[in-house]
Amino acid sequence: MKGFNLQTPEIQEQIRIIEKEYNANRADVKRRLAQLMDNAGKSGNSLLLGFTHAYFARIYYVEGDMKKFLSHVRAGIRLTEINEDKDSASICYNLLGVDAMNHGEYPIALEYYEEALNAASSESSVYGAALVNTGHIYYEIGEIDKALYYCKQGRKYLEKSDNPFPLLIELAQEATYSIWSKRLGMARGIIAELKVIEEQLQSRYPDETFTDLSEVLIYYYDTMQQSEKRDAAFLDFADALSNYDGSYIDFAENINWITDTLMNSGKTNFVGRLLNITRKSIMKSGIPHIQLQFLERDIKYQLRIKNHDEVHKLESKYFRVSCLRNRENLRIYKTNISIHNDMNHLREETARIEEENRRLLREASIDPLTQIPNRALLNEKAEYYFSMADQNQVSLGVEMLDIDFFKELNDTYGHQQGDHCLQLVASILKDISCDRIFSARYGGDEFMIIYYDMTDADILKKAEHIRERINQMKIPNINSETSDFLTISQGIRNSVPRDSNRVWDYTYGADNALYKVKKTKKGGILLIHNAVIDRSVLENDSIND
Template structure:
């Protein structure tokens, strides 16, 4: 298979994985790993970044948090490098879910908001819908049901724009769950019926399991045991099929309680025993604690005090293990925060010069633009280009070229100090943002940079301008308002730089 065909094959597999995630996680996992290896073999890093992110999602669905974190964090720098904004939006949303699992809700909101920012900027309506749904989930966990319903509604409104293809009805599932928790069984049933239609339409098996669970609970509360049992069986069957063991354990616990009410103790104990087997094998200590509590209560009620004592001992053991697990979760949560902060810093810093990169420049300029517009204050840009830098690299070699870039970046950073913002814009170009600075003031700063670079006397025998390294600069100043855009501003400073180059280089040209 040649490289082009291999890349086409990889793209098809990525689309296939996205579909398989809804119904067959094991198959999706295997194909994702195989396709990741192929993308490395044919040197297709864009696909590699997407596959790493997709593996992070699959492992999250499989409740393998460690693997999910590993692949998601590996994906983010590559997604940023290759401008895979859609999947970066996806990865930030996944991190939000991870932090939510660790109960770091504020950090989770931060990542959901990052995801929302990208989604709004690039009009990724489907990602916006998913992010709103996830924010609603946090509010549901916090028992703030009004806020939860508000965000589920926003998720629904965004998903309408995609033909309901992004969340596939999960907000209806969540709305049904909230109304069940509020005791409004009629509303819960209404939303569950709508959810059932949607999740079946999109073959979203895990969500289907949740819908069946809600129906079972509703019919139980409505004292319709035949219907409740029917939906319990349906939910458990789907949980088995999709390997959703966390959901199956919860279902078996509910089913135990339901059968206890029906005075069918043998079936109730059998359900709880099966739940405990799954919880123990998967090290779900929190669920094991609840199961042991139910066992202890049951055996005390039936007079089997020896069995009650045995399960109480297991209850204590799982409590101790859960305490250890909680400490580990706290450590893991802290480690995740450290890792994500490091990645954030790395993604905003130019590796060679140590100053902010173009991504960070774009963010900073947007912030300063809004502030200047709000206060009707001047905002200035300086675009700096190293003269004849290609000739420097070609003749002195790239290692010396790198040293030159580092030296000039340090020199300019020292001049601009903390008052202004310097970034490496790309190659041998730099950009400086000067808030609350007039054109004359910005021109003076640019002249200081030009003179300092000349005074550094970095030898450049192959320059057509001087025997030393020099810089050419464009300066632009404006007061932002609704008639102007950031892109217009960048074009202004780019035109000013072009004008300075046209006039002979090693000079400053201004536009206002």
């Protein structure tokens, strides 16, 4: 995650353990998170603080403490977005999507999953989890092919993770969709993988409850009409569930699916056992959508066993929960609107800060008078182009250009006209700039141009184009000794870098070439090649008129 490599080794180790163990050793992970949060608060480490909020939200969601979940997830979004901790932000959005799903708000859930996908780094397991969750929405609306597609895409990322829990969930989901779409050959292969992962986890965490394999086998053997194996799988599922001491929120939908499967197969006694195991926890979940779905199955079961008194009680309860759901939906809408407003405000503020940073960067690298790069950016780019030319063994050209008799122009026409002339020269240089040509103001009336991987002929053609453009402008300079109009002198050095060369050699060479032009024939162009410049070299090159 971005910036976590800047933490101390001790904190990095804590983060690694939390990311790997949060599904199983929740008490230990909560203790570690509390320590990190205290550390982050004392040191003002907002990046670490965002991480702890995201993982606290994860744990409190699994434990069913929705008040603490929402408190941590909102704080997590704010801090992880500010610090660009993409994966922790994605965790928060994923959790909000799952919560929206549990409330039956599929459009809101899909929006959060899209936020999770946009936030996550594209190679991370949380990106994979967001893909799998998106697939679940498509299953709910009956598009099972899309559901399988998203699951398979998500699996590619989850398989790379050190934490096998998300992969276990994905495999169970993919196997279930495959069974229900009659892709039984595909399902068998996935079940084999699921068995391996669950056995590994059960061996590593013997006190944890794992029901994914037994649930999938219920669907598979029921579809294959192997009732004895289906019943054995259910008994394994029910036994594991009886030993589970946590919240059933994450099991609620699975329990509904199993109940429907067993009801359709006439296994009324199994349905009764499953409902009795989970009834108390689910009805205490405080999530009306989950409660209503459970009550629908409970009413069908009571009708099946002809317990009409219980049916009347459940129907009254169903009505009360339906009224609660309307109020709960209003609360959910308000909460999500508030979260979206927070997100939008945060992004607007981030965009403003980024724009301000870009403005400051422009001011630091752009010459205010000519609006082309200044000396600071020129130094940076010169090193870059020299490095590229040296690495690829292609030519590097450096041109020094200055205005002839610029002092006389200022004295005659005033500094305002002098500034205008500098701007006109800069506009011409800006026009020729591209990936292989970089122009900047060097200082005073001097400009520098860098040519990357260009022949002498191509560079001279560009240099002559610059000179011709200026000549065509006919800018008066009556006190010039060269012409009645503004002229420029240009010195260029172009060659492939040698081992002994540095950027300075090119600047020095171009400056010497310009010096010869200024001394012998102002308004001319001189191109030289040697890295080390001396008088004999200069005498062997001619000036272009």
